[in-house]
Amino acid sequence: GQQVMQIPQYQHVQEGEDFTTYCNSSTTLSNIQWYKQRPGGHPVFLIQLVKSGEVKKQKRLTFQFGEAKKNSSLHITATQTTDVGTYFCAGTTFMDSNYQLIWGAGTKLIIKP
Amino acid sequence: DTEVTQTPKHLVMGMTNKKSLKCEQHMGHRAMYWYKQKAKKPPELMFVYSYEKLSINESVPSRFSPECPNSSLLNLHLHALQPEDSALYLCASSQAPSGGAEQFFGPGTRLTVL
Numbered sequence: 001g002q003q004v005m006q007i008p009q010y011q012h013v014q015e016g017e018d019f020t021t022y023c024n025s026s027t028t029l030s031n032i033q034w035y036k037q038r039p040g041g042h043p044v045f046l047i048q049l050v051k052s053g054e055v056k057k058q059k060r061l062t063f064q065f066g067e068a069k070k071n072s073s074l075h076i077t078a079t080q081t082t083d084v085g086t087y088f089c090a091g092t093t094f095m096d097s098n099y100q101l102i103w104g105a106g107t108k109l110i111i112k113p
Numbered sequence: 114d115t116e117v118t119q120t121p122k123h124l125v126m127g128m129t130n131k132k133s134l135k136c137e138q139h140m141g142h143r144a145m146y147w148y149k150q151k152a153k154k155p156p157e158l159m160f161v162y163s164y165e166k167l168s169i170n171e172s173v174p175s176r177f178s179p180e181c182p183n184s185s186l187l188n189l190h191l192h193a194l195q196p197e198d199s200a201l202y203l204c205a206s207s208q209a210p211s212g213g214a215e216q217f218f219g220p221g222t223r224l225t226v227l
Contacts, residue, residue, distance in 0.1 A: 031213040042218040103155035
């Protein structure tokens with residue numbers, strides 16, 4: 001079936017270092033969404049990318065959607081303790097007469113003490 | 114009001130019990146979802162309601178029974194669950210069925226089946 005692969009599974013960084021997570025789909029996506037889930041919390045929508053090659057920024061977060069609309073990345077500059085959590089990408093694809101959201105496995109951002 | 118509420122927050126039930134999870138949103142969203150999330154895993158879609166009609170059932174066992182009484186409410190009825198059904202159950206809503214619409218998640222119900 002259709003999959004969205006997300007790597008790495010975990011990333012340990014020192015506070016102030018950068019963080020990047022990557023998603024790759026086996027098929028072309030209609031769009032891709034990014035969510036953040038804090039420990040003990042629920043997923044919270046961050047952003048949606050729709051256009052080929054799109055780049056969007058939210059303060060220290062930069063989101064990219066590949067030219068082929070099959071891959072995406074999230075880059076956080078100068079991480080802070082408030083960035084801790086798991087970041088999920090979720091790609092939208094049209095399948096079985098419905099739009100479906102295919103979730104990546106998530107990347108957990110851990111700040112080293 | 115941009116909030117999805119879920120009750121209860123925690124639920125412990127035996128394998129012979131019947132219980133219900135409730136979800137409510139007042140954003141005028143026409144799509145509502147039930148997800149199951151195990152630890153260290155992404156949310157796993159269970160059901161989608163679109164305009165109060167069940168549009169997607171991801172081959173979920175019949176011991177889970179969804180209900181959408183109206184456009185603001187979504188229930189999940191539980192009966193004869195197994196210990197492996199213990200998980201965080203998340204409700205979400207979006208303006209339209211998942212054609213790329215942002216999903217708003219509730220805080221979830223943490224279910225333990227003994």
